[in-house]
Amino acid sequence: MVMHSHIGVLAFPFGTHATPLLSLVQKLAASTSGVQFSFFNSSSSNEKIFSTYVSGTFDNIRAYDVWDGTPEVFSGTHFEEVQLFLDASPMNYEKAIEEAEAETGFKISCLLTDAFLWFGCNLAEKRGVPWVAFWTSASCSLSTHLYTDLIQDAVEHKGATAEQKLSFIPGMSVVNFGDVPPEVFHTQNPTSLAVTIYKMVEKLPKSTAVVLNSFEEFDPIIAKDLKSKLQQFLNVGPLILSSPTPPSSVTDQENECISWLERQKDPKSVVYISFGSVAVPPGNELVALAEALETCKLPFLWSLKHQAMKLLPEGFQERTREFGKMVSWAPQLQVLAHSSVGVFVTHCGWNSILESVCNGVPVICRPFFGDQKLNSRMIEDSWKIGLRVKGGVFTKSETINALESILSGESGEAIRKNVNKLKEKAKDAVESWGSSSKNFTTLLEILSGAKGNTRT
Known part of the structure; x- marks a missing residue:
């Protein structure tokens, strides 16, 4: 394969974050030529998702393990594990990226990261390459996070109660303040994840694109609003209807x-x-x-x-x-x-x-x-x-x-x-004429425009 672009993919290895990101990468890999995808993730998550979603059929996807921050013997909770991983980042990713660049002989030309990994913005700016963020949840939750400051102000200074509606957010008139993800209230609830998400909120407007595993018709009012706040807001799903499904053995x-x-x-x-x-x-x-x-x-x-x-x-x-x-x-x-x-x-x-x-x-x-x-x-x-x-x-x-x-x-x-x-x-959204297919074409254009055949 003659390489034109080298895309660095940074996964968040908890819950079901990494799986839809791998599905997106598989679809991209099947739709492009001359593009190498280096998939950076914890060893345990890589082992799980690459064995379940057999990507051996994609010779342009290579998995790289990043340190998860935990000691050899670890018996803590899921949330303690997340904390240790975030503490180890972004140095663990930078080390793995250097390894991938040395192995392929090509510099990273674009970073496609889980949106939680806000430092992808800094890594991309440092390299002078585009940053594409992948939000793994619904557009409604992304909207609440982008409206964090207004929501916090309404509660802390205007006395909004849990039963009141988020009437000031387009498409969210049925939602109560009490329904909002607790991470939105990062000043009252300064967990590592809440702080991480707020840093993400600050960085997302700088991203070349924010990509979702959803379709515009799911929440058209919210989609229209988010398009006005981000450089590119691209619903490209549902990926389970459009991504190539590798063969797998039946258990x-x-x-x-x-x-x-x-x-x-x-x-x-x-x-x-x-x-x-x-x-x-x-x-x-x-x-x-x-x-x-x-x-x-x-x-x-x-x-x-x-x-x-x-x-x-x-x-x-x-x-x-x-x-x-x-x-x-x-x-x-x-x-x-x-x-x-x-x-x-x-x-x-x-x-x-x-x-x-x-x-x-x-x-x-x-x-x-x-x-x-x-x-x-x-x-x-x-x-x-x-x-x-x-x-x-x-x-x-x-x-x-x-x-x-x-x-x-x-x-x-x-x-x-x-x-x-x-x-x-x-x-309909994933048909050739559908909204998600058109957005996917836009994403391909962003990646193909990120020429990075500079040898290391």
């Missing part, structure tokens, strides 16, 4: 889940439950959810870590074996695509929401942290594609009400129609 767990779904008699009847890779409801809520499922006798597929399964009511799995299935991991995309699945009980992470929309599956929301509470508000009151658990926690009675509303009530029919309308808009 026993995948076969087990899909085989079970195939045995379900009624379409759109199964309750699929998963709270992502980080969040686990407290024991009393797991019990309430289990009791609701057992009372309703609805067919369910529940993905839950083995350790958390110990918190379920004694004998629950045995008593529900005829209509329910517990697994420690499920192939979520394949599950949501199955015709027997009727509702998704979720933590409201953005990737899960997109996957649900792309498969026309309504959701029941139990948010935990970050942008999840905001997402759940938009799901129920703006997009109208699901319901929030009343009070924000699982109780037996309210969980039963939510399940019955989605699966058999009139409100469930309206919700299903709404999510299917969004599904069609998502499919």
Whole structure:
């Protein structure tokens, strides 16, 4: 391959941040020639995503490990791990970038980074190359962060309460101040992540482009507003509908889940439950959810870590074996695509929401942290594609009400129609004439214009 450009890709190795960024890089790699992508990420995250998303078919993508900041023996929490990683940055990335430049013989010509990695702006300026930031969540959460100063001023100096609406932010009139991600209030809640995101807010207007794994028609008012605030605001998703899917071997767990779904008699009847890779409801809520499922006798597929399964009511799995299935991991995309699945009980992470929309599956929301509470508000009151658990926690009675509303009530029919309308808009967006495809072409032009064939 004759190299024309060398793109440095900086991933944030926590939650599900790195996976959609790799999907974007795979799509870019399949759409360009003469461009080398160096993917910088922690060794554990690289090992996980490169084994799951087999990118051996892309000879122009090379993974490089960056130090994650943790000692050899580490038993801290997820949030302590994030803190150590941020403390080790950006020196860990700079070292890996130097390694990639030496190995390829070409200087980096553009930096494509997770938006959290605000120092990508400084690294790009230092090299005199473009910086493209990839925001891995919804446009609504990006909007709240960009309006941080106004939101904080309204609370600290104008007495705004948790129940008041963000009426001054375009497209956010249904959102309460209490729904805003806690990281927005970085002066009151100065966690390392809150400070990191605020630094990102200061840098994003300098970026050549901000890229999202979404589509403009999801939130057109917010998209229009963000276009006025950023040099380029490019929705290029949903990537699961348009990125090349590398071949992968089918695991026993995948076969087990899909085989079970195939045995379900009624379409759109199964309750699929998963709270992502980080969040686990407290024991009393797991019990309430289990009791609701057992009372309703609805067919369910529940993905839950083995350790958390110990918190379920004694004998629950045995008593529900005829209509329910517990697994420690499920192939979520394949599950949501199955015709027997009727509702998704979720933590409201953005990737899960997109996957649900792309498969026309309504959701029941139990948010935990970050942008999840905001997402759940938009799901129920703006997009109208699901319901929030009343009070924000699982109780037996309210969980039963939510399940019955989605699966058999009139409100469930309206919700299903709404999510299917969004599904069609998502499919249109990635067609050759669609908004996401046009934005992707713009992104390709930015990268192809970043000529960097200067040898080291």
